[in-house]
Amino acid sequence: MTFRLIQQGFLTAFLALSLPALANEPAIATPTVPSIAQPLFADVAIETRLTDLSRELRCVVCQNEALSDSPAELATDMRQEIRDLMTAGKTDQEVLEFLTSRYGDFVLFRPPFKPVTYLLWVGPFVFLGFGVVVWFMALRSRRTFQSAPVNSAQLAAAARLLEEKP
């Protein structure tokens, strides 16, 4: 008996709650909001900066992946840390300093140009220059190729061969 009462109670409550909604429902469902997913973040400008910056950063867990692409838990935490720093008004440069002071230049996909990285940055051009030098030397030695000396007897023999009728 009590169960019936509760059941009825629920039914009336449900109808009372849903009726106004049903009454407002237009005959044909026309969405009032464009069917685009709402962004999951609060500030679009900061999120854009975060995405751009974290493309330049290495995920320290999955080392060859960018921080922006990594699903690792630590990467999520680091992105949150960057988001907080940006919300606090830190510039991109300050965020990079924050991260390099903790994880070293290793987090940067573009390491700074300093004595330890001179070879890294200049090395490829040095090798290219070396290759060009070797190439030119090879070309020159070919151009200055000296034909073997011939004496007059050999020349005469060659002339005779040329004049011979087949």
Place this chain on the structure above:
Amino acid sequence: MKRWLPLVFFMVLVGFFAKGLFLNPREVPSPFIGKAAPTFSLPVVGDAQKAFSPADMKGQVWMLNVWAPWCVSCKVEHKLLMALAESRTAPPIVGLNWKDKTREAQELLARTGNPYVAVPDDLSGRVGIDWGVTGTPETYVIDREGIVRLKHVGPIDMDIWQNKFVPKLKELGA
């Protein structure tokens, strides 16, 4: 001589590649070596009223071991840490519980033994980021003045302990 030059060049290149092949990419040099250890204050596992701060360890050489209950290689390392703590051959070890539940850490330590003098609880992982932690386990050696002297990534085994930690600790007079 000239005809051997390309071969010599090639061998040098192979040498470089071979060396690179056997380097551990996880061994990232820590920018904290020779610098003051980052400070923090965190509640301790087992007693949320108490807080741990690196300043508490000032005046002695100590080690910070970053671990987590879910971490399998930490369990491997745990045996060695227990042996070190029992034989008192190591300086005091502080175990930072990194990004895992307080209760699980407490239960695991109760079950398998606690080699740590304190277990600060870094639930959010923020302190880990401050220390440049890339994963568990990681171990830092901090000297009397509170300066980071050594960082090791990955579990410590007897070999690493003898060859990497012991000489450094001797040098620091621990």
